Amino acid sequence: MTTKSTTTEATNTSTPERIAIAGAGLLGRLLAWQLNQAGIDVTLFEAGSFTITNPQSNRAAAFTAAGMVAPLSEAVVSDAGVYRMGQFALGHWPQWVKQLIDTSACSPNDELFFNKGSLVVAHPQDTAELEQFERELKFVIPECRHYQRVTQSQIHELEPDLSQHFQHGLFLEEEGHLHNRRFLHQLGEAILHSNIHLREHSQVSVSPGKVSFDGISENFDLVIDCRGIGAKPQLKQLRGVRGETLHVQTTEIQLQRPVRLMHPRYQLYVVPKPDNFFVIGATQIESEDRSPVTLQSSLELSSALYTLSPAFAEARIIEMDSNLRPAFMDNLPKVTVANGLITANGLFRHGYLLAPAVVENILAHVLQRGEPVFSDILNRH
Ligand SMILES: Cc1cc2nc3c(=O)[nH]c(=O)nc-3n(C[C@H](O)[C@H](O)[C@H](O)COP(=O)(O)OP(=O)(O)OC[C@H]3O[C@@H](n4cnc5c(N)ncnc54)[C@H](O)[C@@H]3O)c2cc1C
Known part of the structure; x- marks a missing residue:
């Protein structure tokens, strides 16, 4: 045929x-x-x-x-088209997850998709990074209303384990993440x-x-x-764009949603996973090298993680991963x-x-x- x-x-x-x-x-x-x-x-x-x-x-x-479904954060580094397709995704992932549970032996208790938003924070000395993120967001999506500035007490409500380190942040309530x-x-x-x-x-x-x-x-x-x-x-x-991640495990800190740390040199995200795991990412390097994570990248990711919260100090590094993002x-x-x-x-x-x-x-x-x-x-x- x-x-x-x-x-x-x-x-x-x-x-x-x-x-x-x-x-x-x-x-x-x-x-x-x-x-x-x-x-x-x-x-x-x-x-x-x-x-x-x-x-x-x-x-x-x-x-x-890391499995983030983050239309706002990604719009900042791309364009409004990515934002529109990302909004479509937020409605679609729960349907696919339901379909998978309904049509397979998958347990309905296995939570796969979370619609809890994400939090963007910066240390007081790096507030300019947070302000620039918000300006870029408004520039790419002027009509966007799906985020709010949050104070320390609001950060405490969202992520109690983080609040003592951060006085200001942005809560991107429209974002989600998957246990991918x-x-x-x-x-x-x-x-x-x-x-x-x-x-x-x-x-x-x-x-x-x-x-x-x-x-x-x-x-x-x-x-x-x-x-x-x-x-x-x-x-x-x-072309391939190299990205490196760390997978750590600890019971010393709990997070409900992805958290991004704005920093002048390295930007970091932490995405909570089942069983007290966290995916820490990610480098973005114009290289098609698929070799293991470098010492420098692991130092940058882990020291930024430590500045997000010293509670990560005793976390165990379970895995380091590197891969190529396929890009035109x-x-x-x-x-x-x-x-x-x-x-x-x-x-x-x-x-x-x-x-x-x-x-x-x-x-x-x-x-x-x-x-x-x-x-x-x-x-x-
Ligand atoms: C560090 C990092 C973090 C990321 N975090 C996120 C995130 O939080 N949120 C998000 O939305 N995206 C994220 N991404 C991007 C996302 O992983 C990719 O965009 C996505 O996986 C691309 O999907 P794909 O199916 O095109 O390719 P892939 O998922 O790479 O799958 C390609 C498949 O094809 C197979 N294959 C290759 N060649 C052949 C061949 N010749 N014959 C047969 N099989 C072949 C490969 O083995 C592989 O299984 C991240 C990527 C990286 C590297």
């Missing part, structure tokens, strides 16, 4: 029956799951290991990510228990209607390329729809923030579910 050849043609052709997805990171897993739920025969190819008993064995940036590794694990379980054909340890190349591995090519009605930075050999405009020159995601091949890439530092927009855009193209969302941004040439 034939697949659609362009966005316009898509409405006139029938839905593909056999779809291959290359890459089982964030986009690949979400698309495989959604297309399978829509009754499509899906084959999912992954270069590394599919399960995450050892997070280092899967090189998807999705496992390194847990979500990816649950989604992985749903995929393993579905009739999706899973091919791990398969580093593939793709072309319209065709996936090739180890000198053998297989034909499909449609191929969706979700290989992140792994697509670089075929997408020359793509404009740091915006792109979905290219061509004959037999859809390419989705460039989610940069906004994977969880933008995945709902990107996935729904692709589903609309493939399943002919009305106008693709955000096509002005995602399907640009």
